[in-house]
Amino acid sequence: MDPVIAHIRGELEHRADPEIRKTSQRFFKEAITCYGMKTATVIAIARKYWKEVKGRPKDEIYRLCEELYQSGYLEESFIVSAWAHALSGRYEKEDLAVFRRWIDRYITNWASCDGFCNHTMGDFMEQYPEYIDELKHWTQSQNRWMRRAAAVSLIVPAKHGKFLEESLEIADLLLTDDDDMVQKGYGWLLKETSRMHTDAVFSYVMEHRRVMPRTALRYAIELMPKDLKTEAMKKDR
Known part of the structure; x- marks a missing residue:
């Protein structure tokens, strides 16, 4: 040691x-x-x-x-x-392999996942945006924390208006995931994306609300004006 x-x-x-x-x-x-x-x-x-x-x-x-x-x-x-x-x-490009291994092997709860991915993975993706497709691959992992990581790695950039298209694509890939930790993860990503792109996220939610789990939907609309929240939560699903 x-x-x-x-x-x-x-x-x-x-x-x-x-x-x-x-x-x-x-x-x-x-x-x-x-x-x-x-x-x-x-x-x-x-x-x-x-x-x-x-x-x-x-x-x-x-x-x-x-x-x-x-x-x-x-x-x-x-x-x-x-x-x-x-x-x-x-960071160098090769570090992604290290980070992937750590998430897959050692992360076993939401706090460790978010603490690592929000900042380290977020910074890495801003530095090397050509690797965002890697996150899309993670959405298909058997490991729930890899799937959550796919979403929460873009939380900080999304909060500042970056990666709109990529965030919606990741939400698409995780849309009907039955794990609540994953649902909360991509719902959180949509929520942060909505800070700078309210209309785009509202349109996305309205398009998919009939299949989107309520957990993810509630997270996604949390920062929206009351009238948009009411519209999104209507029971005609």
Whole structure:
């Protein structure tokens, strides 16, 4: 074990709160393993140790990230998300294979999925938009977290008006997915897309609302004016 990993785990264990560990499980349907601490505390620890590792070669930092992931602890996955995002200025095309493997192998809950994909994958796709077709392939994965990742990787760019066409295409591919975590993921993507493209998302929802799961639909229209929400939610489906 790299000494920095040992120090991180020692600090996580020292600062763990049994009460937070007990209450954290209620936010997840699947069982999670966690130390028990507030996210802000974990991010502070991530930043503290980032100062120690940021000068290392990127491949070495990725190995540290993988070692953190392998523990299965929620908080260690958050540290990976923070470190991977801090490397955004150093991404290369080949890094996509690393990120794909991490999502497929180590991500087992919505918090780890969103924490990694919103920022690291979002930045990667903005830097290398020619790889967005990769996300479309993920929509067909047997792994629910890969399918959710296909949508939530575009959350931040979509919030700023980017990738409208691609976001709608990903929603199309996930439209009738029967997994609620996936439905919430692409519904969230549509919601963020609607910030800058309300008319386009409303038209999409109206076209597909008869087959779109209600969970996804509610997420998609959350930011829309009341009259559009009412129209979208009508029962003539």
